Amino acid sequence: MDNNFDVVLIAKVIPTLLQYLPVTFEILIFSILFGIVLGLVLAILKLLHIPILKHIITIYISYIRGTPILVQLFLVFYGIPALLKLIHIDVTRMDAMYFVIITYTLSNTAAFAEIFRAAILTVDRGQMEAAYSVGLSGTQAFMRIVFPQAIRVAFPNIANTMISSLKDTSLAFSIGVMDMVGRGETLIASTTRAFEIYVALSIVYYVIVIILEKIFTFNERYFNRYMPKELASH
Amino acid sequence: MTIDASFIVEALREISKVIPLTLFMTITPVLLGIVIGIIVAFARIKQIKIVTSILNFYVSFFRGTPIIMHIMLVYFGLPIVVDVVASTFNLTIQSTSIPILFFVILALTLSAGAYASEIIRSGILSVPKGQLEAAYAIGLTFTQAMRRFILPQAFGQSIPNFTNVFIGFLHATSLAFFLSIKELTGVANIVASVNLKFLESFIAVGLIYWGISVTAEWISHRIEKRVTAYSKGGF
Structure with missing residues (x-):
């Protein structure tokens, strides 16, 4: 040579x-979409201060942020078949693509949960009170008043997470995608x-x-x- | 396959032996990266024409590509450069004699430099311009003002970001596994293949990374409290 x-x-x-490239985008888009939905759910659950659940979510986020995505990939790749084997479902022949999407979804969920939690906290409490005073319900006030303001604050961080997630997809090949x-x-x-x-x-x-x-x-x-x-x- | 809990403990013992190597592979690039970052950040703030555009490209390229690409580019690219240089100047250096660890650390350093320069730049820019003017007004030079007023404040504000870089590069060292370096992930993989216990080994290595990350965050939180103590009553 x-x-x-x-x-x-x-x-x-x-x-x-x-x-x-479509394969990369497939991983990215699915993991971002699932990640945003699950992340928002976790953020709200954490803000509701439900005793044990709150701690579980905190530990989950800390673990995902504290381990390399490569290790997470291997854990999902070897862990999910082992878990499912306990209930007699054989997934050893499942396409590696699913494991990759699951891993990146788990990872993005933790990132988005933190982003949404921080963003929701930046919205002034008075906004919620004002919404109640004009007769909105809790859900309405959150969906129409608080969330649109939070998303504005969260957007730059969401964008950064998407970009770093795109770069992380370069490791999907390690489990054979x-x-x-x-x-x-x-x-x-x-x-x-x-x-x-x-x-x-x-x-x-x-x-x-x-x-x-x-x-x-x-x-x-x-x-x-x-x-x-x-x-x-x- | 059921999970063998006692093997996790055994794997933890085996894998934790290479924690020093992983920490070395993390701390060296981050420290060198901060040095590069300071130089790059200043050159970009001072707006030296051609240098700035080269550095802008350096920062945006390294932030815009996955770290595994940096490692592979250095690992496969540097030997080509070394061999060409060695053959033109008749040097006795051979690319095959360079240890693989060197390539990884060099790649991570270049990468860390790009990330650190952005942090330092945003840290410096976050200090109000009035601080620099005030320093000039009492007769300090640019260097003095930077060293005594701007940089201490900039660093105080940048500590959480530096922690993120540290943890990010701790995680990036796991990529050295692809060049078969025996760091945490590499050893975990060896322990896994030898004993055919993949899940247990990766649970163990996950716990080690988690432990180091949480400790780093805790230390940085303590430092941040101490460093930013002065700014309590500022407003």
């Missing part, structure tokens, strides 16, 4: 890698050109992250449209 850096190869493999990195690994095996393949992969990730960031900045402006100008600028 000669050591010349092959630029043409990079350009040649990028289209091949891009064919596997054929995503972009997985395809890259097979290309390395066939071309023996590891460096060029990783450059190509990095370019793809970098471009996607930049596009996502542009979309998020645009959306952030939309969420801030009712804010006074001097506050909206930051």
Whole structure:
């Protein structure tokens, strides 16, 4: 193997890698959607101060934030079949994709729970009282008054979580999912050109992250449209 | 397969032997990253033309790509550079003699530098401009003002962010497993394959990472309280 850096190869493999982009997005979109819904539920449950449940949620969030996503992947990959075997369901032949989506959902749930909790707490208590005083019920007041304001505060953090989650999906190949990195690994095996393949992969990730960031900045402006100008600028 | 609780304890004992290596792989990049971060942050704030755009690209590229890419790019890219340099200057360095650990630490350092520079930049920018003007007004130079007024305040505010970087890179060291380095995840995988007890080993290694992360958060909370004690009655 000669050591010349092959630029043409990079350009040649990028289209091949891009064919596997839908897999990456599938993991990302499902885990973000489930994560947002479950995260919101956990955040509300935690804010309701239900004695034991509150501690369980705190431990769950602390554990997810305290362990690498790689370890979580392995735990889900080996743990879920072992758990389900206890109730005699055999999932050893299940597509690795499901394990990946479960792992990233668990991980994103913890992240979103913290984000939503912090965001809901930033909304002034008086807003809730004002909503009650005009006759809204608790649920109505939360859905129509508190939540829209909280989402504005939470949005930059949600965007950051999505971007770091996209980067985390690059580890899905380690339990055998054929995503972009997985395809890259097979290309390395066939071309023996590891460096060029990783450059190509990095370019793809970098471009996607930049596009996502542009979309998020645009959306952030939309969420801030009712804010006074001097506050909206930051 | 049922869960063997006694093996988790055994695996914990076995895996915890490499905690020092993992901590070394975390602390070195983070500390070097902070040094890079300070330099980069200042160069970007001072707006030196070409340098700024190069550094902007450095920061955005490393923040925009997964850390595993950095590790792989350095691991496969650096030997090419080293071999080319060695053959042009007839040096006796060989890329194969560089330990794999060096590649990992270099990659993590470059990555940490990008993350740290953003934290430091936002920390410095969060200190009101009036502080710098006040320092100038009593006759301090830029360096003095930075060292005595701006940086202490900036660091105080950045502590939670630095903790996140530390924990983030503690978790990133688990990626060294792909280059078969015997750090926590690598050893967990070995213990798992030797004994064919995958779940138990990964439960054990998860507990170790969790323990280190929680300890780091606790320490940082203590430091933060102490460092920001002065700013209690400021408003």
